[in-house]
Amino acid sequence: MIAIHKSDIGFYPRWVKYCEESKIPFKIVDCHKTDIVQQLEGCKVLLWHHWQVNYKDLLKAKRVLFALEHAGMKVFPNFKSSWHFDDKIAQKYLLEALGLPLVRSYHFVDKMEALDWVNNTEFPKVFKLKGGAGSANVKLVRDKQNAIRLINQAFSKGFSGYDSFEALKERFGKFKQGKESFLGVLKSVYRVFNPPYYAKMMGRIKYEIYFQDFIPNNDSDIRVIVVGNKAFAIKRMVRSNDFRASGSGNILYDIKLFNESLIKSSFEYSKSLGAQAVAFDYVFQDGKAQIVEISYGFAIQGYDQCEGYWDENLNFFPGSFDSTKWIIDDIINELKIGK
Ligand SMILES: Nc1ncnc2c1ncn2[C@@H]1O[C@H](COP(=O)(O)OP(=O)(O)O)[C@@H](O)[C@H]1O
Ligand SMILES: [Mg+2]
CATH class of the missing domain: 3.30.470.20 (ATP-grasp fold, B domain)
Structure with a gap:
């Protein structure tokens, strides 16, 4: 029996449909509940398409999936597939360790080390928060001054995982191209005053900073x-x-x-x-x-x-x-x- 975590989006509806069509025995479970292990009685597999913007997923997915895998259950995504999910910094160390061709990347947890690096490197660079998707937390750093400002911010008040002004700009840009509704734009305005739960839950992202070399001329x-x-x-x-x-x-x-x-x-x-x-x-x-x-x-x-x-x-x-x-x-x- 396969257990599938219920959610409205992502792989979930397709997984359910496939199991129904192919007569694969399955059960829908709610991994957000405290009794998830009991819910899984009789199941050999757990599938959970979790997201970085769902605060309940953020709190529970890795804990639950890895605990079950540790105990011998088959899970998707498993540890090797997902311990580094939504963590570009973890990915840097993993890809470097495996010798895979990651864009040259820099991670500092020490402000002096970061400032030292700024004085001895070339610009532009790319600044990224560890998490985020759809380019939301990715910025071009044109010069040294810009990099120093980011480092100062990282080692003082830090960053929100949800940049509400960027999100509004992005939605407005899409609205102008006819790819976003006016309601979508209004939602982004609302988010300026009331950030999504996941961003509130994550708190400020600080005391570390991540850059990559900027690879130019890619359209x-x-x-x-x-x-x-x-x-x-x-x-x-x-x-x-x-x-x-x-x-x-x-x-x-x-x-x-x-x-x-x-x-x-x-x-x-x-x-x-x-x-x-x-x-x-x-x-x-x-x-x-x-x-x-x-x-x-x-x-x-x-x-x-x-x-x-x-x-x-x-x-x-x-x-x-x-x-x-x-x-x-x-x-x-x-x-x-x-x-
Ligand atoms: N180091 C880089 N040099 C040039 N372009 C980059 C670099 N890193 C990211 N990009 C561009 O920015 C986009 C978003 O970056 P990415 O790291 O994939 O973040 P996200 O998680 O938001 O997708 C990419 O799709 C790519 O076009
Ligand atoms: Mg990407």
């Missing part, structure tokens, strides 16, 4: 997602007058945009990470792909228009597919072979 990024032994990809164009692609909503799917060698390396990186599912965000320098971040989860609707997927031997299978089914298939297979 897009490429995201390759590997789920088990299958992969698919999208290309996201940057916002106008901006270097940031993720969350722009301008996605290209044409298969000719994706280099097979990038798909091949992504399979290798995924193996090396030991991930059940992993999205790699790549930018390019002199034709060489560099990773800016990784994530076990993704907004599934953005991939429905993919033209097909590759297997590990780089055979391409054209046509529509649903990668959330692969997650279930992979885990059932593991159970069968007793892995």
